[in-house]
Amino acid sequence: MFRTIFFFLLGVGLWGQTPPYDVFPDADPPYYRLRYEANPDPGKLQFPVKYTVWIPEGVERLEGLVVHQHGCGEGSCKSGLTGAWDLHWQALAQKHKCALLAPSYEQPEKANCQLWCDPRNGSDEAFLQALKDLGKISSHPELGEVPWALWGHSGGGHWAGGMTLLYPERVVACWLRSGVPLLEANPERENVLPHAWNAAALQVPMMCNPGTKEGVTVKTGRFARVWSANQRFFSKIRHSHGLIGIAVDPLSAHECGNQRYLAIPWFDACLEARLPKVAGESLRNMPSGQAWYAQILDEKAVPAKEYSGNPNQAVWLPNGKIAKLWMHYVKDTEIPDRTPPPSPFGIRVSGNRITWQAQADLESGISH
Numbered sequence: 229m230f231r232t233i234f235f236f237l238l239g240v241g242l243w244g245q246t247p248p249y250d251v252f253p254d255a256d257p258p259y260y261r262l263r264y265e266a267n268p269d270p271g272k273l274q275f276p277v278k279y280t281v282w283i284p285e286g287v288e289r290l291e292g293l294v295v296h297q298h299g300c301g302e303g304s305c306k307s308g309l310t311g312a313w314d315l316h317w318q319a320l321a322q323k324h325k326c327a328l329l330a331p332s333y334e335q336p337e338k339a340n341c342q343l344w345c346d347p348r349n350g351s352d353e354a355f356l357q358a359l360k361d362l363g364k365i366s367s368h369p370e371l372g373e374v375p376w377a378l379w380g381h382s383g384g385g386h387w388a389g390g391m392t393l394l395y396p397e398r399v400v401a402c403w404l405r406s407g408v409p410l411l412e413a414n415p416e417r418e419n420v421l422p423h424a425w426n427a428a429a430l431q432v433p434m435m436c437n438p439g440t441k442e443g444v445t446v447k448t449g450r451f452a453r454v455w456s457a458n459q460r461f462f463s464k465i466r467h468s469h470g471l472i473g474i475a476v477d478p479l480s481a482h483e484c485g486n487q488r489y490l491a492i493p494w495f496d497a498c499l500e501a502r503l504p505k506v507a508g509e510s511l512r513n514m515p516s517g518q519a520w521y522a523q524i525l526d527e528k529a530v531p532a533k534e535y536s537g538n539p540n541q542a543v544w545l546p547n548g549k550i551a552k553l554w555m556h557y558v559k560d561t562e563i564p565d566r567t568p569p570p571s572p573f574g575i576r577v578s579g580n581r582i583t584w585q586a587q588a589d590l591e592s593g594i595s596h
Contacts, residue, residue, distance in 0.1 A: 245276070249276075249305070252310070258283045259312060260280070263279075264354055274349070275339070277331055277351070278309065278331070279330075279331050280329070281327050281329045282329075283327050290325060290326060290327050290368050290371055292327075293326055293329055294328045295330075295378050296317055296330045297331060297380040298331070299345075299406075308331050309330075316492060320496060323496065323590060324500070326374075329359075333351070345387045347391050348394070376398055379402075379491060380402075381405040385403075385408055386420075390423055393409060397428055400511060403437060403491045404458075406454055406482050407454070408461040412464075431513060436473070437474075437491070438477070439451075440480070442481055442482060444525070472544055475554055478560060486561040490561075493550060494546070497547060497550050498514070502514065514546060519544060519545065520545040522542060522554070524542075527558050529545055531548065572586040573585050
């Protein structure tokens with residue numbers, strides 16, 4: 229009880245905020261925000277953090293949580309201040325009666341990112357407490373118990389992957405854009421500690437999503453080691469029969485590019501397959517007979533039963549629909565959207581001015 233009150237009191241305080249983390253949108257319902265100050269105690273979160281959650285209107289009981297986790301450095305951390313307002317990710321969350329959460333860790337530019345992106349350094353505890361506290365202020369106490377769909381970029385991928393390995397029973401699916409946790413020690417990165425993992429993590433769908441200029445086709449530069457880290461992570465999980473794929477962005481480096489047009493349909497498929505039919509029950513297993521396989525760095529996927537290679541080295545894709553989108557993505561990221569967007573509503577004419585409301589399209593957001 230004491231810990232809950234302690235966190236909450238820090239959450240409503242606004243002292244200590246410094247640029248660029250002192251400018252952010254107001255969080256009026258259906259948005260809710262809280263902030264925790266840094267905790268200097270060993271094993272606790274060393275940076276302040278804001279959590280902003282969006283709750284879909286009209287949902288009486290949430291069934292899950294979509295987490296959009298930024299990467300390292302001030303520029304990326306600052307992006308978390310507006311992440312909950314992303315209409316495309318909201319469309320995914322709303323379809324599955326999920327909340328959308330965007331953390332923003334107030335990491336100074338040159339500070340050690342591992343102090344938050346390794347969840348064992350206190351960010352997991354802060355995250356879990358935030359879900360309870362946000363559940364209270366939003367009148368959705370179930371927020372502290374629902375399962376998670378985790379998306380993370382760079383250090384956020386390290387965090388999302390780490391949370392998947394620590395809490396596999398809570399994770400519906402995990403998308404790792406340009407960042408993965410370590411599964412064994414790397415002497416070149418002594419400050420990054422490896423994670424242990426168990427059989428439960430192998431049941432969580434995961435997707436590694438590096439850019440081609442992060443070591444695949446461009447072998448030099450700041451992010452050239454991303455590809456080898458992804459390869460090692462993929463191999464460990466896949467060789468143990470884990471449900472993991474690789475989707476190399478053929479156009480990008482460390483930026484996120486067009487990944488949302490594959491990530492959101494992929495999450496849609498995983499949420500549809502895994503969310504419990506009855507609230508509070510365990511996550512369901514992915515259907516085993518629907519998977520498609522592909523060779524790493526190939527552009528063609530086939531049904532698993534037609535795959536002639538070693539399945540424990542193959543890219544795993546959850547079903548044929550996602551496999552077809554994946555084939556478009558790894559070729560040129562141009563994923564077709566042949567369905568019309570939701571019709572606008574609330575149309576009003578006032579003089580020579582027309583206003584309307586519209587919802588983002590699950591397939592293409594507001595791009596067309």
